[in-house]
Amino acid sequence: MAILHEIDARLVRGSIGKVFARKAALTDRFYDYLFLELPETRDLFTQDFSHQKEMFAQVLVSGVKSLGQEGQLAALVERILLQHQHLGLTAMHMYVAQRALLLAFDEVLRDDLTAAEASAWNDALRRVCQSLAAGIESAAT
Numbered sequence: 001m002a003i004l005h006e007i008d009a010r011l012v013r014g015s016i017g018k019v020f021a022r023k024a025a026l027t028d029r030f031y032d033y034l035f036l037e038l039p040e041t042r043d044l045f046t047q048d049f050s051h052q053k054e055m056f057a058q059v060l061v062s063g064v065k066s067l068g069q070e071g072q073l074a075a076l077v078e079r080i081l082l083q084h085q086h087l088g089l090t091a092m093h094m095y096v097a098q099r100a101l102l103l104a105f106d107e108v109l110r111d112d113l114t115a116a117e118a119s120a121w122n123d124a125l126r127r128v129c130q131s132l133a134a135g136i137e138s139a140a141t
Contacts, residue, residue, distance in 0.1 A: 007120070008119075008120035008123050008124060009120075009124070011116055011117050011120035011121075012064055012117070012120050012121055012124050013064060013065075014117070015113055015114075015117040015120075015121070016061065016064050018109065018112045018113060018117075019060070019105075019109060019112075019113075019121070020057070020061070021112075022108050022109060022112065023057045023060075024053070025108045026057075026104055026105065026108045026109070027053040027056050027057060027104075028053075029103070029104035029107055029108050030056070030100050030101055030104040031053070031100075032104075033099070033100035033101075033103045033104055034096065034097060034100040037096050037099070037100065038093070038096055041093070044087055059076070059080060062076050063076060063124070063125075063128045064124070073127075073128070073131060074131075076128075077128070077131045077132055077135050078135065080132060081132065081135045081136065081139065085139075089136060090136060091133035091134075091136045091137050093136075094129050094130075094132045094133035094136060095129065095133060097129060097132075098125065098126060098129035098130070098133075101125050101129065102122055102125060102126075105118070105121055105122070105125065106118070109121075
């Protein structure tokens, strides 16, 4: 299993340029899907939305860099949860965000990523979102 994660990590790192080149479209579609499913979350974004999109892209890159390095992933998850704890996010929010992110990735990057790269990204995004959901659940108990 660890070898599969390492192969996925290499595929993701190797294709970050393709993803980053489409970051504007990716973040637009992510928020479109998120607001479609959870329209009330639109009210959480009262600041400069372009700044929010840039922060989203930075978190994405940080998540990629942490692949295969559980300590870095844990630190990233902790930092994201601390930055967002005032919003009252739930694990359900993370699972909806995961779904929105996977849909956005498929739509925006379908023609840019190989099947192996897309699969690796899907697995990596699921791991990050599920780590966030688990962090929220453990903080609530």
